[in-house]
Amino acid sequence: MRKQFEWREDNKVELLVDGENFFPVMLAEIEKARYSLLLEFYFVSSGVITSRFVQALIRAAQRGVMVKLIIDDFGSYRFSNADRDVLKAVGVEIVVYNPLHVSKFTRNFARDHRKLLVADQRVAFIGGTGLSDVYWLADEAGCPWHDLMAQIEGPVVTDLVSMFNELWQRCTAQVLSPGGSVEQKGYSKVRVCTVQGLYQQDIKASFLKRVNSANNNVWLMTAYFLPSFSMRHALRRAAKRGIDVRLIIAGPHTDQPWVFHASKRYYSRLLKAGVRIFEYQPRFLHAKMSVVDSWASIGSCNLDHWNLRWNLEANIELHDEQCLEQMTQLFNDDLLHCQEITYENWSKRPWHRRLKETLWAWISHLVLKIR
Structure with a gap:
């Protein structure tokens, strides 16, 4: 297990909201690069x-920039061979993380879910985006996806x-x-904070520490809400002691409908404890951000069971008044743009919705028992 990263002073952080804002900036930094480009995307x-x-x-490689790209095998199955080949032809090195194979059994579940771009070891981008038109252009209702990069x-x-x-050395x-x-x-x-499956869960541990010591507010924005028992317990305790606990969760627009239904099993006890739950309505909320008092975290981790059990994840944590204002x-x-779920209305939902929630919650529980 690697040691934890330390806090670093004297950084500059800017929050970039949605592909229309972060993609042009990322592309501009690639065009400016003169020495190296490191990219890692799920x-x-x-x-x-x-x-x-x-x-x-391609242009960067042709002007002599070292370009290294790590992609996840499962997450990049729609990345065409033609695109891969033209990159390799100009010297871009591509590493495919954990290639899928039937002989690996459950090891196929281990995925690289991180999203990172570093240009000239000078400027970096980290957050929740992938390289896909769902963050940029889409014909389906509810798109493009709502996401964040720092x-x-x-x-x-x-x-x-x-x-x-x-990771490059490991692969x-x-x-x-x-x-x-x-x-x-x-x-x-x-500070950089990571998850490496069950072996290292700094992101979860750090979030729980902040929630348990919160004085004013605990705000969490996440795409997939399947929190562990310790997280649910911490959120309930915080709300019961008067902390403003609010969750913004993906609403009806989602790429994983089963998670949307399975997550509902946790609503009742959280709502009873005073946690306020909001479902985002206009499009798919894919952002992962938390704000606790004067501390914030942003990155790739949804803090759900699956992320924490199998994935490589990366967030940054920060203390920065200006960035906190942006996040707030x-x-x-x-x-x-959310619909608030109240306990009164929630307790009156029809039986068929309860049945669907119970079924998907049971299936998700079985999946998480896989070794």
């Missing part, structure tokens, strides 16, 4: 926005490089340059 699907990234990476400059970028290099046995020191850029105090404003703006 969901990669060929299409309009991915083609823009492919062409930008743009980071400063000393903490060296830890994100270290995290990438560690290839190649040791990449650790890079040099990164100059101070701002006033944010930032976003949370309040998104509440305007």
